[in-house]
Amino acid sequence: MNEQGQVEPQVYSFDEFFTEKAVFPVCIDSYQRPYVWDTDDVQELINDLSEYLAQSNGLAYYMGNVLLHQNNVEKKLFIIDGQQRLTTLSILYYVLNEKLIDSNKMAMEYHSPLSAQNIKQTQKLFERKKDKWKEQSTFLFSNIQFTFITTLSEDLAFTFFDTQNNRGVKLNPTDFLKAYHLRAIGNADHRDIQEDCARRWEKIQNKSTLFGQHKDFTAELFHQFLWRSRNWRGQQRVIYREDDDDMLTEFQKKSINSNSADTINLYPNPNNTLAKSLQLKVNQGYTLHTVNIEASNNSVHLPFTLRQPISKGLGFFLFSAKYADLVHMLLFDEDIKKPDIKAFRALYKDVWTKISLYLKELFVLASVMYYDKFDSEKLLEFTLWLDHVLGAVRIEKQSIYKEAITKFLKETDNNLLDIISQAFRPEEVILFIKSLTYYNEIYEKEEVIAGNGVQGVYKQNVLEYYKQTDFREKMDWINDDFIQRKLK
Known part of the structure; x- marks a missing residue:
């Protein structure tokens, strides 16, 4: 990025960026998904790097774009796209050099059990190459290159992100939905709400899947439950398999704006009805017998219904949390x-x-x-x-x-x-x-x-x-x- 704040993609090696060019520590924002590279993904990289080291011919090893949001208030470079690749290479750097990258340049933190599991597995795979690659570490990290795209605007960064097709694990629509709705919550004034929603999402991801077709429960929740419950209507509109565009249309484009980041609209349904019965008093009108409305930390009690409109931001995450907890209460809750x-x-x-x-x-x-x-x-x-x-x-x-x-x-x-x-x-x-x-x-x-x-x-x-x-x-x-x- 130049002095006028315009976007200018720059090609740097991994080593060059993390020793000289990174103006702030590189961080993972609260909305980012866990580290999800599995054995196959890491082994593919190992095979590519082995081939590269055997016949580099002085050429660089290029690994695509990295999108960064430069937050001058928090003095951090937040990764918008590239977390999986940078994490994997950071693990390799640690294995070969027996030290972490300078914390003034790299400050990525991981809180998900899934991240911890995959990081340990990746480290074990790289340990097998340690003796063979250790002496080539400096050469390797000086020649692994990225195109770094840094913006001052988070929205602009996501515009790039939505149009990228980089090397790495294919994103599920739920990854886009998470990022979109965390952005919809707002600016730094609502960071606490963003972090709360990111934690709720992570809990959903870590729930057990029922059908075994997806790696985390968010994908199963939206594909097998939420999309179908809302779209399998009538006799003619029922289609079998929703695609990625269907998911984004339903839960992104059709979501509605809220008046503020911490407030969402409610709609009449059995979960938020004022009264459950009416008793006639002859010549004296009638009495309404009110309902005891649950007020708890249990998302199952949130006053939503499956086919209601969904508010952008907070409403999306609360809606997701309710039905993730409801499914698991029905099938798994031992208490x-x-x-x-x-x-x-x-x-x-x-x-x-x-x-x-x-x-x-x-x-x-x-x-x-x-x-x-x-x-x-x-x-x-x-x-x-x-x-x-x-x-x-x-x-x-x-x-x-x-x-x-x-x-x-x-x-x-x-x-x-x-x-x-x-x-x-x-x-x-x-x-x-x-x-x-x-x-x-x-x-x-x-x-x-x-x-x-x-x-x-x-x-x-x-x-x-x-x-x-x-x-x-x-x-x-x-x-x-x-x-x-x-x-x-």
Whole structure:
């Protein structure tokens, strides 16, 4: 950057930048994701550097752009893009030189357990090259080059960031969403709110995943739960797989402005209703019986609903935290006391953990939407009937493809997720599922051998769960006596 504050990309070696050119210590801002390079990423770099050292021919080893925001108030250079590469090279520098880079030039700190785990793993991989590369350390770090782009404007830095396609781990849309909404919170006056939101996000990332398709839970939360719950509507709009642009459109472009960084709008829903019943006083009007509104540090109690508008900044992070905690409360919380949730979890564990991934995604999504609307009221009864219709799909087809769940939502008289979202009472949802009599016929005609193949495994799990021997009258098993026994 020149004296007028204009952006002028400069090419420096790693060593040159961290000994001479960095005007402030290089830091990681609160919104940055953890260090996520895994064994494959590091090994690829090791292979490239080995080849380079064997035949450099005096040429530099170029590693792309590094984007920096020069914060003159805090006297720091915050990394906008390049954290993964700079962290990896800093670990290599430590291994080969047995010391850290000068803290006046490098002040990157890591607080995530995932970062600590990956840093240790990277260090172990580099230790294997220590004896061979130690004498070439000075040459190596004098010839590894970057194009450093430094701006005084954080927004301008992110403009560059959004259009870059640098070497490194491909960013998930949730990485962009995190950065976008932390920026939306505002300037240094709201640094405390930014840091609070960054901590909330990190907690979400470190939660266990359910389906094993993503490295951290934020990606799973937005793909398998939040986007689908908001966009799988009606009969025609249901599509199976959301892409990156869909995610950014829904949670970035469609988010709305707030009046201030620490205040967000609320919308009418069962979680923030003033009263739960009205009692008529003849000739004296009526009395409203108010609801006890939870005020706690538990994000599950936040007064949001899945399909509401999302406020930029704080609203986005609180919304994310609520549904991350809600999913984990339903599936993982060992201290849960509610009988319906404990019974739901037993059903999931006994019947659904080893079923088709695609059917399981819909089973859990519908259960989360139901709980979001009705809490645990009749949760077990709802999920027993949900198992009944989705289980029929499992029994009918030997192979379940990804289109199966959207086909289910499209081909019923109404979209089940819409029914849940729009219902006033749990009974409305349960009656809708019970009205899908086509699925009863599948059980009456099935000839699957229990325990044989994927269909048979499901059948065996269900028979053991209900303690029955014949599938043909399955719908009759779901009755008040059975439900009460499971709730004890």
